[in-house]
Amino acid sequence: MNIPPVTPSITACPNGPLLVRGDVEILAASGEVITANRRTFALCRCGVSTIKPFCDGSHKLIGFTTEADTE
Numbered sequence: 092m093n094i095p096p097v098t099p100s101i102t103a104c105p106n107g108p109l110l111v112r113g114d115v116e117i118l119a120a121s122g123e124v125i126t127a128n129r130r131t132f133a134l135c136r137c138g139v140s141t142i143k144p145f146c147d148g149s150h151k152l153i154g155f156t157t158e159a160d161t162e
């Protein structure tokens with residue numbers, strides 16, 4: 092059974108990560124391809140995750156907040 096393609100989208104979660112949906116490829120600055128192994132994942136934007144580029148929930152521990160006009 093084939094899984095239909097999902098149109099990629101990125102959603103900025105208020106006071107949290109960037110939620111990425113769809114079939115996307117993540118390229119590190121080095122050019123290395125980072126595999127997410129799932130079609131929905133969260134990218135850290137607070138800077139403290141221990142599993143960058145992915146979010147590990149640490150943003151909650153540090154009280155990360157985002158600007159209201161960028162959400």
Ligand code: FES
Nearest residue numbers: 135136137146150
């Ligand atoms: S946004 Fe979740 S750990 Fe950084």
